[in-house]
Amino acid sequence: MGRIYRLAVIFFFILSGCVSAPDTIRDVRELRQDHAAYLTDISGKADPLPAALQARMDEDYNVIYFSVWHQTRPFHAWEERVRHDFRRYALRPGYGENKKPHPSSWLKKLQRNADLEGYPNAPARGITTRNTNLRDLPTNSPHFTSANGDSSAWPFDNLQRSSVPAGTPVFVCHVSEDKAWALVETSFTYGWMPAEDFARVNEDFAKTWESGRYAVILRDSTSVLDRNGRFLVKASVGHLFPFSAAQNGKIQISVAVADQNRQAVIRQGFVPAEAAAAKPLRFTPANAAKIANEMIGEPYGWGGLYGRRDCSAMTRDFFTVFGIWLPRHSEDQVKEAGAYINLRGLSPEEKERIIMEKGVPYLSLLWRKGHVMLYIGAPQGRALIFHNIWGIRTKDLQGREGRKIIGQAVITGLTPGRELSDMDTAAGSLLDNIAAMNILSADVREAPAP
Template sequence: MPANTPIFVCQLSADKSWALVETSFTYGWIPTEDLAFVDNEFVKNWETGRYAVIIREHISILDETNRFLVQASVGHIFPLEAISADEMKISVAMADPNRQAVIRHGFVPVKAAAQKPLRFNPVNAAGIANEMIGEPYGWGGLYDRRDCSAMTRDFFAVFGIWLPRHSSSQVKEAGLYVDLRGLSREEKEKTIIAKGVPYLSLLWRKGHVMLYIGHKDGRVLIFHNMWGVRTRDSLGREGRKIVGQAVITTLMPGQELTDFDPSVGSYIDHIAAMNILIPENQEQSAK
């Protein structure tokens, strides 16, 4: 999870070295050395109601003496203290020697952050996607990298839209649900193009979520973080062409490969639903 994520500590291990924690999007065990405890005064100062959201990848947040505090990427959120012509002053939680959280002042260039939420419009949406494209895949957040649902979650966080962590929940628990089951390939693409809103529509197949960004020559285009494409060589041996990053593709990636394995089908064959997300109080102003 990103630095400065609020957590609820459910339980400590017998030796106090591990904590079972819950966040707004997941739960699990983490080393206690990676957390800091807060009191009511800290919470009061932290929950300001005014926040900054990071809009660039791999940004170092520095203190007033130019020393490193934390690294942040697209979608990470911090309390906003002040804005100048060149930088934003934000609150950063750090642990003191007693593992109590204290607030430090951090600074981030204005080009790397925005006052949350960033206004949703096609230019801003495409800009955030361009920033995230090429970022490596990490299943379940492995090595602090994003998988498909973490990518969509961080993308929409910039615009003040909260999504659950898992792909199926993202499609089923918010927005307008459109059932695509039972449709042919052609019917699916026509439905997505007719009803989908670019950069505001999620496409889902079991285990994978994608962002619909538009269409070209009658083909749906998606932005997603994918692991790879199944292949099969001339001897019938299964393999995989590794992509391992956030990319823009059609719903049939890999079909141009000579060893593409058509027996498992493409995304278009397995897509079951679309979810159209509408930002509250922003859609009309963005038009």
């Protein structure tokens, strides 16, 4: 009798799911998470991005990057757009860090402090002096959709718009009533930034900084130190600084700091020679794999929170190294650069065929609503992508939505998570939902694929 009881208990636990499922999806377990491993298998042009074309793209990058210093009024941050952000959150006040609903006074207080009646009240050039963030509203407090997270299985802060590296040119549009916040534009987006995170820029500083010679960081979490070895700022892949000199195994760069009057002044910083290069780094498959490997396994960071990257921040920083400009938003990245190829309405098989036929490894983006991916080639006849992904959409038998968390930058095929019994077949399949591809190395835009 005892033996039968023990067997019954064991059988019950097996049925109850005590035999745990794998911690991550099959693609991540079985595909080598090393870009260098695929170099010999990737077919394509010997010179996928001609030097002359890369040089022109780099020149365009610099023009766009510094455009905010050559404007006199808001370019993206129109007053109506700024006011619309407040209206959006009035309709869904959400929850705060204490898991309690935001009271109506929360938004009213932020609106009063924003003081938009005189918008824009402080047009000026500026530069970030530390790694910072742009927020939808002038507050560092979060806005969560629900108290316990939503179907994403994590309480993402809806107010986070984008991270911004130290040394980024900005256009200051407006300053809050308490002077603690400023509505600023960067070359890639706009939002509210803490006033302590930027300094004003005068004409002499701008001319010196906009020198035309820049260094780009090649390693994440690189400490920039002064001549005496004191810490100045932390820099990561894709961060830009004016290039001063290379000597004694170090690269000397210019770093922006604020003086006592919040005016930008230049300090000299140093990084190891292997941690930076003159921008643009020449695009080759080997260099592409090297930079991608700096990001492999990096934890996902919504909107750049926690000093991390989301999908479009990863692709943007990756291409910055090579002097290729991308907007911040995933959809814009695919639609506003290179050759756009429409994949809507095609079968999964047709999509993969076109991707493998037309895609240029490490120079092609794939997009589905809300997510962008870097095509890295088709070794052994299977298309592979590199992307920083939060998770695979799931749905249980009761129709409850969820996520199989990946939460990092990984190499996968086009159907990651296909082995999951609860994958949401309508919304969870990447390949089924891929709507477009972009060939960044193309000079002209192509017609949509048939």
